[in-house]
Amino acid sequence: MSPLREPTYFVLASLASGPAHGYRIIQSIEDLSGGRVTVRAGTLYSALDRLERDGYIELVGTDTDAGPPRRSFALTPAGRELLADEVTRLQANAEVGLASLRHATP
């Protein structure tokens, strides 16, 4: 299976813990990656668009959150499966690298 784009992967990861709107997703991605990954609003909404079209996330309503109504998204079962597959792939790749490094260490 082809790897996911990094912003797409992090959007899915941020939604794994529960529904969120755009700004909360951006904050969550920064927290999850320890500030290493910053997703721009344009990139985020492109990813949300594609994921919603392909059925990996769904619009679950509006979240007022002490402000104007915001569109909140949640993972669908297909999205959860896609995320799990990607995590497995990344884990397998990481284990290959770690094994090589252990083997090479004198």
Added chain:
Amino acid sequence: MSSGGALRWVACHLPGMNDEVRADLVETIGRTAHRASRRDRVAETVSLVGFALQSSSRRGTGDHRAQMFRQGARIAALALVATFTATAWSQGAVFPALAGATAVVLVSAGLRWTAVAPCIAAVFGAANTSAELLALGVVVLVVVAIGEPFDRTFCPIGGLLGGLGVAVGAGTTAFAPDIVLPVVDGAGLVVLVMFLLVGWADPRFAVAATIVCASRFVTTDVAELIPAIEAAATQDEIRLVLARWALMGVGVSTSWWLTRAALARCLTVHR
């Protein structure tokens, strides 16, 4: 206007997205902009423009890959028919030039099969001029026929703009005929670069760049390469033609790669 306000203004006025998405986007921008550096705000603006272009292309084509190719061919058709017209004028081929000018106006007006008729006339007219003009005429005919107008409606403003372009070109030819081809070549390069830049987000423009590059590669550079070698031209002349041929080949490969990347970015979640 503060920098965050400027970014919100851009988000409010970008075309290609529905009102709900726009409102959500503006709210998100409002919260992130105030803590962003100038460099971040520039990067954010670029990403917003990219999103708007992508959104526009997806709405205009219904996410259909074939439609993206056909609308890209439409964009290329306008550039190629303008090039054909200017080339015909510079070679003194009046009838093909007039047919090409008519096609420019009709293609600009969003017409498809009506625009094919003057293209056919242009090909017949070019048959007695040069091989390059004839080849370009055939390519233009094919691209106009397969191109799909964006919204399939007659656009009088587009037609007027096309007519204005033709009038400017005719005026330039009448008063300064020597600068027509160099100006067209220069403008063609600028247009190609713009197609490539916009094509990063909107695949239709990447398709247009590929078609324009490939058409020029086939009708100009290959056409010049073989006679140059056959005529035992000087080494310098052959080197120049080969260098141009290689450059156009790189242009074709680059724009094709960009087309594939833009389509993938637009249509799939995978790399």
